[in-house]
Amino acid sequence: LAKTTQPISMDSYEGQEVNITCSHNNIATNDYITWYQQFPSQGPRFIIQGYKTKVTNEVASLFIPADRKSSTLSLPRVSLSDTAVYYCLRGGNKLTFGTGTQLKVEL
């Protein structure tokens, strides 16, 4: 199984930048790294995907070092509505979810 390791939980305050790091030591050459967000009783929602270096979109940035054994999701200026579980996935066609990181944003 494609295994990733993330912190189980993180706390932050509104307006801060949050960085969630994921380890994927055995990443395969063809694997991409994808991050999803999930709110309670909803399906996961795509945040960002990358292969190496840096990827940025309108909601987040993804940093992947040259060895690709880890990746960091960066959420700029979080708000209360960013409180959710964030999943880091590695893989190709089939994606396996790890434990995820419960992010709690407070005032």
Added chain:
Amino acid sequence: GAVVSQHPSRVICKSGTSVKIECRSLDFQATTMFWYRQFPKQSLMLMATSNEGSKATYEQGVEKDKFLINHASLTLSTLTVTSAHPEDSSFYICSARARQRGVGTGELFFGEGSRLTVL
């Protein structure tokens, strides 16, 4: 953006009955759909991969005769929980991948999920 719709969103049934959950890709064709199950405060667990026009591929430990998957068209996959029991109560989520051009594996779109409660 692409949308995946699941129906029903909630279902309550008696033990021993069968329940069918539909997963539709609304504005794209999905040759492959995935079915996940999620218990409270746990991560999503992949149950099976559904390929259009062929038999589903089940993950280890998932009973194929209990969780029947049919992927009859490029926009519809169904999961039938047969002879449901209380331990089958869970949040079932489907996903589909839009065909991707260029680099990347393509975004995986998830349905809203279906909460099954078996009494």
